[in-house]
Amino acid sequence: MMDTILTTTGHVSPLAQLVVFFYKLLGTQFGLDPSMVLAILGFIWGALKIGSQIYDYSQRFVDDYLINNQYLMAQTVWKTAWEEEEELEDALFWTDGGEVNGGNRMYLNFANQAARSSPRFVPAMGSTAFWHKGTYFRVHRKKESFINTHSWGGPMKDLEEIKVSCFGRSIDPIKELLSDAKALYYNDTRQKTTIYRPRVKEQRRDHNMWQQVARRPVRAMSTVVLDSSEKHDILADVNEYLHPWTPRWYASRGIPLRRGYLFHGPPGTGKTSFSFALAGVFGIDIYVISLQDAGVNEEDLATLFTKLPRRCIVLLEDIDTAGLRRDLSSESDDKTENSEDKGKKEKKEKKKKKKHNTTSDTSDSESESEVEIKPKKRGLRKKDAAKKNPVAVDGISLSGLLNAIDGVASHEGRVLIMTTNKPEALDEALIRPGRVDVQVRFSNASSIQAGELFHRMYEVSRQNETTKTTVVGELPDKSNEQPAAKHDAEELEEITADEMKEISEEFGRRIPEGVFSPAEIQGFLLKRKKSPRRALEEISEWVEATMRQKEANSKVSTMQ
Numbered sequence: 001m002m003d004t005i006l007t008t009t010g011h012v013s014p015l016a017q018l019v020v021f022f023y024k025l026l027g028t029q030f031g032l033d034p035s036m037v038l039a040i041l042g043f044i045w046g047a048l049k050i051g052s053q054i055y056d057y058s059q060r061f062v063d064d065y066l067i068n069n070q071y072l073m074a075q076t077v078w079k080t081a082w083e084e085e086e087e088l089e090d091a092l093f094w095t096d097g098g099e100v101n102g103g104n105r106m107y108l109n110f111a112n113q114a115a116r117s118s119p120r121f122v123p124a125m126g127s128t129a130f131w132h133k134g135t136y137f138r139v140h141r142k143k144e145s146f147i148n149t150h151s152w153g154g155p156m157k158d159l160e161e162i163k164v165s166c167f168g169r170s171i172d173p174i175k176e177l178l179s180d181a182k183a184l185y186y187n188d189t190r191q192k193t194t195i196y197r198p199r200v201k202e203q204r205r206d207h208n209m210w211q212q213v214a215r216r217p218v219r220a221m222s223t224v225v226l227d228s229s230e231k232h233d234i235l236a237d238v239n240e241y242l243h244p245w246t247p248r249w250y251a252s253r254g255i256p257l258r259r260g261y262l263f264h265g266p267p268g269t270g271k272t273s274f275s276f277a278l279a280g281v282f283g284i285d286i287y288v289i290s291l292q293d294a295g296v297n298e299e300d301l302a303t304l305f306t307k308l309p310r311r312c313i314v315l316l317e318d319i320d321t322a323g324l325r326r327d328l329s330s331e332s333d334d335k336t337e338n339s340e341d342k343g344k345k346e347k348k349e350k351k352k353k354k355k356h357n358t359t360s361d362t363s364d365s366e367s368e369s370e371v372e373i374k375p376k377k378r379g380l381r382k383k384d385a386a387k388k389n390p391v392a393v394d395g396i397s398l399s400g401l402l403n404a405i406d407g408v409a410s411h412e413g414r415v416l417i418m419t420t421n422k423p424e425a426l427d428e429a430l431i432r433p434g435r436v437d438v439q440v441r442f443s444n445a446s447s448i449q450a451g452e453l454f455h456r457m458y459e460v461s462r463q464n465e466t467t468k469t470t471v472v473g474e475l476p477d478k479s480n481e482q483p484a485a486k487h488d489a490e491e492l493e494e495i496t497a498d499e500m501k502e503i504s505e506e507f508g509r510r511i512p513e514g515v516f517s518p519a520e521i522q523g524f525l526l527k528r529k530k531s532p533r534r535a536l537e538e539i540s541e542w543v544e545a546t547m548r549q550k551e552a553n554s555k556v557s558t559m560q
């Protein structure tokens, strides 16, 4: 039958003739059954196909289950001071700084710090897989960029998609995974305050107006020296405002849910520190805006306020230095303009109108001359205003700021804190109740507060030193320490808690009331941060020298 088919087709095509030739050759020359040969060839082809599939499958199995081939990106990260502390504590590198006279001082060297710190691994784009609590998960990360059709937020916007999948029909393992991830994240951030600032224009994408700039350990409220009843009043006020019942209370009375605070007082008295401590107490993040930031215009400011979370602190720093005033420059220009000037201006305008009429009779001369004059006028005013108030012209005007603060879109529920050194210079519209509900005055340190600052500076170190030596059977190894540092540590060890209290009070008594800011006192103490006795010995001389310097209005300190 096969022979018949081949002979018939062989007449039709030359290729078939060739097949017929080989077919006959196999039978006549080698004595093989050609059908058998074909069957064997077919079997080999099939076996090879199955073999390659088994190979592919086993390869995939080995890749997925036996070899860790997850795609990770390794980044050399610049760590914050606090992250670094944990990692580098045991791996510090010291140098003598090439000292000529062979001094025995050693100094830290961070030249290879980046190379020595371990890289941070993050999942790369694409697929990654991992086990969590006995379940195998696959994560697929995808990021796409689109052209932004909104007027704000930069030309492009990113959309990142993360797909999490696991075996089975229940979504419970995924829910559990997400809740575990959330818990882990919040555990990490619980003791930290996250600080945000406006993102630079070029990096703003989509709704991303704020950029996380730092995450610092919470500043304990006890570290801010302030009258304790005042401190508690503010805490109680903020607490009530942030309470979940408060929105209903405000809404039922038709009052917008906002609370504004004005912290005013001399530089270095704790306005910013207290704001951060507040954020720490309530576990909320802090959003800092400087009105002097050239990258933030009025429109941005309004948008920034709409992009705040439900509960947060907005810190508007040094509002006086932003030079915010009502835009009175144009009005006052007009008011102060004397009649002589007015006369000159009118004459000029008439001349211009005449000139214009001669060149174009058909045009509406009045309106055209207005068009011609007005921009010039604006230009002049802008120039004048810029001289008086450089920020208000190109930056943010008072009305712009007020709109942002109480615009409809401005997020309700935020705590607004404005700080200033010159409350008198502020426009009353900015600090009227409803915008500023509580004013807090921060002053230079009293004697008692100076004593508290001293105590806080040394007591923690003293306790640390004493604990080190009282650990049973463990003597602190100070062989690596600098001789000076060893001496300082010994001094702190020797002082008892009672003695520290006494020294602190004595220190306070030597500081005149309300003359020095806490920042100034802190500066003095920091230069003697391990030797409280020396600080006490030298304080009177420092007070005298610094007061002389203040009287002379000099910026150069004779004693630090």
Ligand SMILES: Nc1ncnc2c1ncn2[C@@H]1O[C@H](COP(=O)(O)OP(=O)(O)OP(=O)(O)O)[C@@H](O)[C@H]1O
Binding pocket: 223, 224, 225, 226, 265, 266, 267, 268, 269, 270, 271, 272, 273, 274, 419, 420, 421, 442, 518, 519, 520, 522
């Ligand atoms: N009342 C205070 N209690 C404890 N530390 C303070 C106090 N005031 C200032 N300091 C210290 O002084 C430094 C400057 O303080 P801070 O920035 O809070 O002052 P400020 O009033 O906001 O100053 P400015 O008006 O210049 O912005 C900080 O390191 C802070 O620890």
